[in-house]
Amino acid sequence: MDREYFYKLMSGDGTLDYEVYLNTPQILSAQKPFDEFCNHDELQFQIVHQVEELWMKLAAWTLLDIDEYMAGRNAHRVVTLFRRVHMILELMTEQLRLLETMSPKEYQEIRLQLGNGSGQESPGFRTLLKMPKLLWETYRKAYLEHEGRSIADVYDQGYAHDDAYVVAEALAEFDELFQKFRFHHIQLIHRSIGMEAKSLKGRSVDLLKDGVKTRFFPELWKIRSEMTDRWGAAHGYRRDSITGH
Ligand code: HEM
Incomplete structure (x- = not known):
């Protein structure tokens, strides 16, 4: 096949309405020129990172809207938009696996x-790392302070499966999916450079494990343990077998 012919075709000429509206000339020239790649996996490496950046931009933009809708206690909007953010995080996590089709040896060339x-x-x-603190503050004011409730009221004593609960669960889902992204990113490192490696800043890659333990909304996780503990105190921490043995 004539590579040069297809290279030209892939770039388009940028004049059609589709190309103009989507700014394809800028997007398609945001990678190195074909003849400058160090190997044939480098295009994938750049594109996966670029696409992930775009998804994060969309997630951050959507979270700004979510914050405003939360402040206005518009739970329907909050939940719909959180569904979008959750799907973005799932896509971001899934896309990491593309890079597992690259051999560790070839990645060393790209790393240079x-x-x-x-x-x-x-x-x-x-x-994205800066947003959860502000989102939590908004949730606290709009759904807890405003209603004179605590998280324990929302999840346990006054549980009503109401807006405060549904929005809190959307926040928890965000927290969980963000950590899943971090966990799968670590799996990718296992596959490519190995966990005993040092980062390009000379830091131990192992430090990334601390990030996976982070919880953006600790109150939403603590309440579950507290409820289990209360249940244990009332019904016994250790139960008898249902078979009687
Ligand atoms: C072969 C592929 C990859 C390797 C070997 C790799 C490796 C690493 C390493 C070693 C670090 C720690 C850097 C430091 O200490 O400063 C890191 C951090 C990070 N990488 Fe990657 N990465 C890969 C792909 C990706 C992709 C596709 C994304 C997409 C967004 C990504 C996003 C990040 C992020 C967000 C961090 C910071 C994580 C945190 O603080 O929890 N990486 N990566």
Whole structure:
């Protein structure tokens, strides 16, 4: 096949309405030129990262809307938009696996291209890390303070499966899916450079494990343990077997 012919075709000429509206010339030239890739896996490496950045941009933008809808106690909007954010996080996690089709050897060649770049410098990721604290503050004011309730009221004593509960569960889902992304990212590191490696900043890769333990909304997780403990205190921490043995 004539590579040059197809390279040109892939870029398009940028003049059709579809290309103009979607700005395809800019998107399709945001990767290195074909003849500058260090190997044939590098295009995939760049594209996966770029797509992930775009998803994080959309997630962050959507979370800004969610924050405003939460402040206005519009639970329907909050839940619909959280569904979008949750799907984005699932897609982001799924897409990491594409990079497992790259051999560890070939990744070493790509790694030489990265300077001391680190995913911790990702604008999308840095933005997303800053948002949960503010989202929690908004939730607390709009759904707890406003109604004079605590999380224990919402989940246990005054449990009504109402807006405060449904919105809290959407926050918990976000927390869980974010950590799943981090966990799968670590699996990818196992497959590519190995967990005993050092990052390009010279740090131990193992430090990433601390991130996986982070919970954005600890109150939403603590309440479950507290309820189990209360249940244990009332019904016994250790139960008898239902078979009588
Ligand atoms: C072969 C593929 C990959 C390898 C070997 C890899 C490796 C690493 C390493 C070693 C770090 C720690 C950096 C440091 O200590 O400064 C890191 C962090 C990070 N990487 Fe990757 N990465 C890969 C793919 C990706 C992809 C596709 C994304 C997509 C967004 C990504 C996003 C991140 C993020 C967000 C962090 C910061 C994580 C945190 O603080 O919890 N990485 N990566």
